[in-house]
Amino acid sequence: MRQVRDRLAEPLRVAIAGRLKAGKSTLVNALIGRRVAPTAVGECTRVVTRFRYGTADRVEVVGRDGSRASLPLDDDGMIPQRLGRGAARIAYVDVTLTSEKLRDLTVVDTPGLASADTQVSARAAAELGEPTAPFDADIDADSAAEVAAAEAVVYVFTQAVRTDDVHALDAFRAASARLASSPINALGVLGKIDTIGGVADPWPVAGPLAEQQAALLARTVSQVVPVVGLLAETAEAGRLTAADCAALKELAVLPGDQLQVLLASADLFRSRPAPVGVPQRERLLALLDLYGIGFALAQLAAQPQLGTGDLVRRLILASGLPRLRDSVDRSLRWRADAIKAGWALSRLERLAGHAGERRDREVLRDATEQVLRDPAYHRLRLLEAAQRVATGRVELPVAWERELTRLATSDDPRTVLGLPQAGTAELAAAAVEAAGRWRVYAVAGAGPAQARVAQVAHRGFHLLAQSLRAAPEGLR
Ligand SMILES: Nc1nc2c(ncn2[C@@H]2O[C@H](COP(=O)(O)OP(=O)(O)OP(=O)(O)O)[C@@H](O)[C@H]2O)c(=O)[nH]1
Ligand SMILES: [Mg+2]
Numbered sequence: 001m002r003q004v005r006d007r008l009a010e011p012l013r014v015a016i017a018g019r020l021k022a023g024k025s026t027l028v029n030a031l032i033g034r035r036v037a038p039t040a041v042g043e044c045t046r047v048v049t050r051f052r053y054g055t056a057d058r059v060e061v062v063g064r065d066g067s068r069a070s071l072p073l074d075d076d077g078m079i080p081q082r083l084g085r086g087a088a089r090i091a092y093v094d095v096t097l098t099s100e101k102l103r104d105l106t107v108v109d110t111p112g113l114a115s116a117d118t119q120v121s122a123r124a125a126a127e128l129g130e131p132t133a134p135f136d137a138d139i140d141a142d143s144a145a146e147v148a149a150a151e152a153v154v155y156v157f158t159q160a161v162r163t164d165d166v167h168a169l170d171a172f173r174a175a176s177a178r179l180a181s182s183p184i185n186a187l188g189v190l191g192k193i194d195t196i197g198g199v200a201d202p203w204p205v206a207g208p209l210a211e212q213q214a215a216l217l218a219r220t221v222s223q224v225v226p227v228v229g230l231l232a233e234t235a236e237a238g239r240l241t242a243a244d245c246a247a248l249k250e251l252a253v254l255p256g257d258q259l260q261v262l263l264a265s266a267d268l269f270r271s272r273p274a275p276v277g278v279p280q281r282e283r284l285l286a287l288l289d290l291y292g293i294g295f296a297l298a299q300l301a302a303q304p305q306l307g308t309g310d311l312v313r314r315l316i317l318a319s320g321l322p323r324l325r326d327s328v329d330r331s332l333r334w335r336a337d338a339i340k341a342g343w344a345l346s347r348l349e350r351l352a353g354h355a356g357e358r359r360d361r362e363v364l365r366d367a368t369e370q371v372l373r374d375p376a377y378h379r380l381r382l383l384e385a386a387q388r389v390a391t392g393r394v395e396l397p398v399a400w401e402r403e404l405t406r407l408a409t410s411d412d413p414r415t416v417l418g419l420p421q422a423g424t425a426e427l428a429a430a431a432v433e434a435a436g437r438w439r440v441y442a443v444a445g446a447g448p449a450q451a452r453v454a455q456v457a458h459r460g461f462h463l464l465a466q467s468l469r470a471a472p473e474g475l476r
Contacts, residue, residue, distance in 0.1 A: 001348070001351065004344050004347050004348060004351075005344075007340070007343075007344065008340055008341075008344055010052075010106065011052070011053070011102070011103070011104045011105050011106050011336075012104065012105055012106070012151055012152060012332060012336035012340070013050075013106040013108060013149070013150045013151050013152070014105060014106070014107055014108065014150060014151070014152045014153065014154055014328070014332060015108040015110055015150035015152070015153045015154070016028055016107065016108065016109055016110060016153075016154050016156060017110050017153055017154070017155050017156070018155055018156030018157065018158075018189075018191075019156075019157075019158070020111075022156040022157065022158050022191055022192075023039075023156055023158070023191040023192050023229040023230070024045065024109060024110065024156050025037040025038065025039040025045055025109050026039045026191075026229040026230055026232075026233045027154070027156060027189065027191065027227070027229045027232070027233070028049075028051065028107050028109045029233045029236075029237055030229055030232035030233040030236045030237070030319075030321055031101065031105075031107055031236075031325075031328075032051055032097065032099050032101055032102060032107060033099055033100075033101045033236045033237060034077065034097065034099055034237050035076070035077065035078060035233060035237040035239060036051070036073065036077060036078055036079055036095065036097065037049060037051075037078070037079060037109050038078055038079060038081065039233070045109055045110070045111045046087040046111055047083070047087050047090045047092060047093055047111065048091075048092040048093070048108060048109070048110055048111070049079065049092065049093040049095060049108070049109040050092055050093070050094050050095065050106065050107075050108050050109075051095045051096075051097060051099075051102060051106065051107045051108070051109070052094075052095070052096055052097075052102055052106040052107075053096065053097065053098075053099065053102035053103045053106075054096025054097065054098065055096075055098065056096065056098065057073055057096065057097050057098060058070065058095070058096045059071045059072070059073060059079055059080070059093060059094075059095050060093070060094040060095075061083050061084060061085065061090055061093055061094075062090070062091045062092050062093070062094055063085065063089055063090060063091060064089055064090070064091045065089075066091075068094075069084055069085075071083065071084065079093065079095065104336075105328070108150055151185060151336065151340050151343050152185040152186065152187070152332045152336075153185065153186050153187075154186075154187050154188075154189055154328070154332075155186060155187070155188050155189070155221060156188075156189045156191045156229075157188060157189065157190055157191065157213060157224070158190070158191050158192050158195075185332065186221045186222065187221055187222060187223060187224075187225065187327055187328065187331060187332060188210075188213065188214065188217055188221035188223065188224035188225065189224070189225050189226075189227055189229075189324065190206060190209060190210045190213060190224050190225065190226040190227070191227060191229050192228070192229065192230070193205075193206040193209075193226045193227065193228055193320070194228045194230070194231070194289060194290075194291035194292065195289075195291075196209075200291075202226075202228075202291065203226075203320075206226035206320075207226065209226070210224040210225065210226040211224070215392075222331050222387060222390075223327060223331070225320065225323055225324045225327050226320055227319060227320040227321060227323075227324050228291065228292070228318065228319045228320060229319070230287075230288070230289055230292065230319075231288065231291075231292045231295075231315050231316075231318055231319035231321075232316065232319035232320070232321035232324075234287045234288060234292070234315065235312045235313075235315040235316045235319060235321075236316065236321065238312075239287055240287060240288075240308060240311065240312055240315070241308070242308050243280075244280075244283065244284060244287065244308075245307070245308040245311055247276045247280045247281075247284065248284070248293070248296050248297060248300055248311075249300050249304065250275050250276050251274065251275070251276055251293075251297055252296075252297045252300035252301045252304070253301075253304075254274070254275070258272075258274075259297065262274060263290060263293065263294050263297075265290070266285055266289075266290060269281060269285060269290065269293070270282065270285070288315075292315065292318075295314075295315070295318050296311060296315065299311060299314055338379060338380045338383055341377070341380060342380050345368055345371060345372070348364055348367070348368050349364075349365075349368055351364060352364035352365045352368065375463045375466075375467070378456075378459060378460060378463055379408075381456050381459075381460075382404075382407060382408035382456060382457070382460050383408050383409075384456075385404065385408065385452075385453045385456040385457065386404050386405050386407075386408035386409065388449075388453060389401050389404060389405075389453060390405065393449070394449045394450060394452075394453050395446075395450070396450060396453065400441070403416075403418075403434070403457075404453070404457050406418070407457060407460050407461065407464070408460075413427045413431070413464060413468060414427065416464065417430045417431060417434065424468055424471055424472075427468050428465050428468035428469050431461050431462075431464040431465035431468055432461075432465045434461040435458050435459075435461035435462040435464075435465055438454045438455075438457040438458035438461060439454070439455075439458045441454045442454035442455045442458055
C-alpha cells in the first residue's frame with residue numbers, strides 16, 4: 001500500500017511497447033530529447049529500461065535479487081552495451097537523467113513483444129485460423145509486469161496492424177487491470193512511416209493509414225499517430241551537426257537527374273560518385289534515412305541559406321513529433337491524475353483480494369468502495385464513457401455526444417452547460433434539466449450500451465447540479 005501511495009506522487013509512467021524493431025527505443029530517445037537508449041539494426045533492447053527525471057545522470061542495473069549496481073553512461077552518452085551481468089539476472093535498468101522533458105513523464109522502454117521465431121509461428125498460427133497473443137505468451141515476465149504497472153502505454157506499430165497485434169492488445173487489456181480496458185490510457189503510434197514510399201512524401205498515405213488502424217484498434221487505443229521516429233530522434237537529440245548540414249548543402253546543388261539516381265535507394269546513395277565522402281553519406285543515412293535526406297535536400301535547394309537550426313526545426317515538423325507530444329499531453333498527461341487514481345484503486349482491490357487476514361480485506365474493500373462512491377471518482381467514469389462514444393463504440397446523436405464530451409473534459413460549469421453568461425442558479429437549473437434528460441434517454445433511448453453511457457452522464461449532471469447548489473452565489 002505504501003508503494004501504491006508513493007506511485008501517486010510520481011510522474012505519469014508511460015511504457016513504450018511494440019514488436020521487435022518497431023522503433024521503440026528511437027521514439028524513447030525522441031521523447032526524452034537525448035540519445036541514451038541504444039538503437040541500431042543489430043541492437044536489441046533486451047531488458048526493461050526506465051527513464052525518469054533526476055538531478056544527475058545515472059544508470060543503475062537492478063538485479064532480480066534486488067541488488068543495484070551503478071554504471072556510467074558511455075562516451076556517447078548512451079546506456080553501456082555491457083550491463084555487467086546477463087539479461088536473465090536483470091529486473092530492469094533504472095536511468096535518471098537531468099532532461100527537463102522527463103520532469104512530469106517517466107518513459108519505459110520495453111523489449112520487443114515477440115522474438116523473430118515466434119513472429120513467424122504466430123503468423124503461421126494466424127493462417128491456420130488460430131491467432132495467438134504474442135504479448136501474453138512470448139513477452140518476458142518483466143516487460144509484461146512493467147507494461148501492466150505503467151499508467152499509460154504507447155503502442156508502436158509499423159505499417160499494417162495484423163490480427164495478432166490486435167490480440168496482443170487484447171492480452172494487454174486483460175493483463176493491465178480495469179483501466180487498461182479503455183482507450184483512455186493507450187495511444188497508438190504508426191512508426192517508420194518514411195519507409196512506406198522511399199523518398200516520396202509519406203504523409204498523404206500515412207494519415208489515412210493511421211486512421212484505418214485507429215478504427216481497427218478503436219477498442220484499445222484512443223488514436224493512432226503517424227511519426228517518423230528517426231527524424232524526431234535526430235532532430236530532438238541534436239544529432240545533426242553543422243558539418244552534416246554543410247554536406248547536405250553540397251548534395252543539394254547537384255543536378256536533378258544525378259540526385260534522383262542517388263536517392264533511388266540506400267545502396268545507390270552509398271555507392272554512386274558524389275562530392276561528399278562515403279563515411280559522411282553513411283552518417284546521413286543513419287541520421288535521416290532516404291526520406292529525411294530527400295526532405296532536407298529539398299528544403300536546402302529551395303533556401304540555400306538555411307542554417308542548421310532552421311533545418312532541424314523543419315525536420316521536427318516533418319517527423320510528426322509535435323502531434324505525438326500533443327496527443328501524449330492531451331490524452332495521457334492531462335488525464336494522468338484520473339489514470340493514476342484508477343490504477344491505484346485497481347491495485348488496492350487486487351491487494352484486498354490477496355490479503356490473508358479477513359479483517360485486512362474488509363478494511364481495504366470498505367476504503368476502496370468509499371472512494372468509488374466519492375463524486376470525484378465519477379470523473380473517471382465520465383472519461384471512459386466519453387472515450388467509448390468518441391471512438392465510435394457507442395453511438396449517440398451528435399448533440400448528446402458533444403454534451404457528454406464537455407461534461408467529461410471540462411470542470412467549468414458554464415462550458416459544460418453551454419451557458420457562458422449564466423449565474424449559479426441558472427447553471428444549477430440547467431444541470432438538473434440535463435440530468436433529467438439523460439435519465440429519460442437512459443430509460444427510453446436506444447440500446448443497452450447507450451443506456452449505460454447515459455446513466456453515467458445522468459449521474460455526472462446530477463453531481464454537477466449538487467455542487468452548484470452547494471456553491472456560494474456568484475461562483476466563478
Ligand atoms: N527509416 C527509419 N528508420 C527507423 C525509424 N525509427 C527507427 N528506425 C530504425 O530502426 C532500427 C530499430 O529501431 P529501434 O528504435 O532500435 O527499435 P526497437 O523497437 O527499440 O527494437 P528492439 O528493442 O530490438 O525491439 C534502428 O536502426 C533505427 O534507426 C524511422 O522512423 N524511420
Ligand atoms: Mg529497443
